[in-house]
Amino acid sequence: MTLAVRTLSPSDDLHDWLRAVGTGFLRGPDVSPEEVVARRPGIELARTQGAYDGARCVGTFRTMPQRLTVPGGGSVPSCAVTNVTVSATHRRRGLLNRMMTGALDAARERGDALASLIAAEYPIYGRYGFGPAAWSTEYAVEVARTGLDSRYAGPDDGGRVDLLDPADVPPVGREFHERFSALPDRQGVVSRDERWWLLDTGELTYEPPGGHRPFHAVYRDANGTPQGMVSYSCENRWEAKLPENICTVRWLNAATPAAERALWHFVLAMDWIATVRTGLRAPDDVLPLLLPDPRAARIITHADFLWLRPLDVPGMLEARAYPLEAAITLEVADKDGYAAGRFRLAAGPEGAECRPTRESADLSLDVGELAPLYLGDESAVRLLSLGRLAEHRPGAAARADLLFRTSRRPWCPDVF
CATH class of the missing domain: 3.40.630.30 (Gcn5-related N-acetyltransferase (GNAT))
Known part of the structure; x- marks a missing residue:
C-alpha cells in the first residue's frame, strides 16, 4: 500500500x-x-x-x-x-x-x-543540513564534599531567596526570562510560551494524577528585582535512618553572578539532600568553581544538545553581534539549496551587513558546519584542521575566529 x-x-x-x-x-x-x-x-x-x-x-x-x-x-x-x-x-x-x-x-x-x-541520535540530522551548535553538561554534586558552609542562612549581599507558589511562577518567570534571554552572552536560549509555564509548574500535565509538583524559588536583589530562578524536585531515599535524598534541578537561570551563586548555595544547603543533579548546564558552567572543592561536582553527561539548520544566511549573520571590525566572504554549500551561496559579511561592534557576492571566497564550508560557528561555540581553525572547511586566503580561519567566537559557550537550557 x-x-x-x-x-x-x-x-x-x-x-x-x-x-x-x-x-x-x-x-x-x-x-x-x-x-x-x-x-x-x-x-x-x-x-x-x-x-x-x-x-x-x-x-x-x-x-x-x-x-x-x-x-x-x-x-x-x-x-x-x-x-x-x-x-x-x-x-x-x-x-x-x-x-x-x-x-x-x-x-x-x-x-x-x-x-x-x-537530536536524539547524533548521525541522523547532518544529512539534512543540521549541525551541533550548543553542547550541554550535567553534574552530580556530592553535597558533603563541596566544602560549603553548612551554617549558610541565605545571601549576604542584600538579596534574598524566596519559594514561589505555582500560580506565581508564570508572571515572575515570563518577565525574568525575557531579560535573561536578552543577555549578550547567553546565546542559545529559546523562547518560552504560555503553555511552557503551565507545563513547568504542573498546572498542565499529561501524566496521571498523583505526582508531585516541582518546587520553584526566585532570587531577588536588594532592590527586589528578580535576578534568578530555579525549579527543582526531590527524591526521598533513606537508608538505615540516614537521608540519601536526591535533588534534581530542572532548570536554574540567573541574570547576575550574585543570583547564580545564591541559587546554587540555596540548593546545595538544603537539609537531607545528599546529591544534587544539576540538569542541563552550559559546557563551561561555573558551578564547579563555585565550590571550595570542585571535584564534588562530577560530570555525568557531556554531549551535543542544540542543533541548527541555516536557512537564511544573511538574516542569521546580520542578527548577531561581533566584537571587532572585519570582513570575510563565505561560500556555503547546501545540497538542498536553502542556504547555498557566496556571502560577504562586513561586521563590527556597531552592526553587520551580509550580502550575496561574486567575489572570491575566503572560506568555504558545508551548511552544517556553519551551525557550530554561528553561536560562537566552534573554532574555524579547528574545523580547518579537521578538513571540515577550506581556507582560500591564508589567515582567513583565524580571522573568522576573531569574528565568531564568544567569551561564553552557547547554552540551551530547555528541552523542546
Whole structure:
C-alpha cells in the first residue's frame, strides 16, 4: 500500500498520531483520552505531519515557532522541530526525508532564519543540513564534599531567596526570562510560551494524577528585582535512618553572578539532600568553581544538545553581534539549496551587513558546519584542521575566529 505523508486536519485522529509518537520513542502505545484533550491546544495542526500506512499513523513530525537568542542579545525566528518518529515497522522507506523536506520548505517560505532541534541520535540530522551548535553538561554534586558552609542562612549581599507558589511562577518567570534571554552572552536560549509555564509548574500535565509538583524559588536583589530562578524536585531515599535524598534541578537561570551563586548555595544547603543533579548546564558552567572543592561536582553527561539548520544566511549573520571590525566572504554549500551561496559579511561592534557576492571566497564550508560557528561555540581553525572547511586566503580561519567566537559557550537550557 502507498505510504502517504500529509499535514493533519481537524478531522484527523490525534489519538492515533500520539500513539505513533509514544511508539517511536518507546514509551508505549497507550494514550488516554485525557492526554489527547490536554495536548490538543499545544499542537498546531498545519505544522504537524503524519505518515500513514492506510489508516494507521506510522511516522510523526511537528514544528513550532520559536525565538533563538544569538550573540549580543538579539534573536532570530526559528522553526523548532520536535516529535520526530518513524515506527520500527516502516524504517528506511524515505518517510523522514519527505516530512523533513515539507517542514523546511514551509520554514523557508515563512522567513524563518533557521530550523532547530534536539537530536536524539547524533548521525541522523547532518544529512539534512543540521549541525551541533550548543553542547550541554550535567553534574552530580556530592553535597558533603563541596566544602560549603553548612551554617549558610541565605545571601549576604542584600538579596534574598524566596519559594514561589505555582500560580506565581508564570508572571515572575515570563518577565525574568525575557531579560535573561536578552543577555549578550547567553546565546542559545529559546523562547518560552504560555503553555511552557503551565507545563513547568504542573498546572498542565499529561501524566496521571498523583505526582508531585516541582518546587520553584526566585532570587531577588536588594532592590527586589528578580535576578534568578530555579525549579527543582526531590527524591526521598533513606537508608538505615540516614537521608540519601536526591535533588534534581530542572532548570536554574540567573541574570547576575550574585543570583547564580545564591541559587546554587540555596540548593546545595538544603537539609537531607545528599546529591544534587544539576540538569542541563552550559559546557563551561561555573558551578564547579563555585565550590571550595570542585571535584564534588562530577560530570555525568557531556554531549551535543542544540542543533541548527541555516536557512537564511544573511538574516542569521546580520542578527548577531561581533566584537571587532572585519570582513570575510563565505561560500556555503547546501545540497538542498536553502542556504547555498557566496556571502560577504562586513561586521563590527556597531552592526553587520551580509550580502550575496561574486567575489572570491575566503572560506568555504558545508551548511552544517556553519551551525557550530554561528553561536560562537566552534573554532574555524579547528574545523580547518579537521578538513571540515577550506581556507582560500591564508589567515582567513583565524580571522573568522576573531569574528565568531564568544567569551561564553552557547547554552540551551530547555528541552523542546
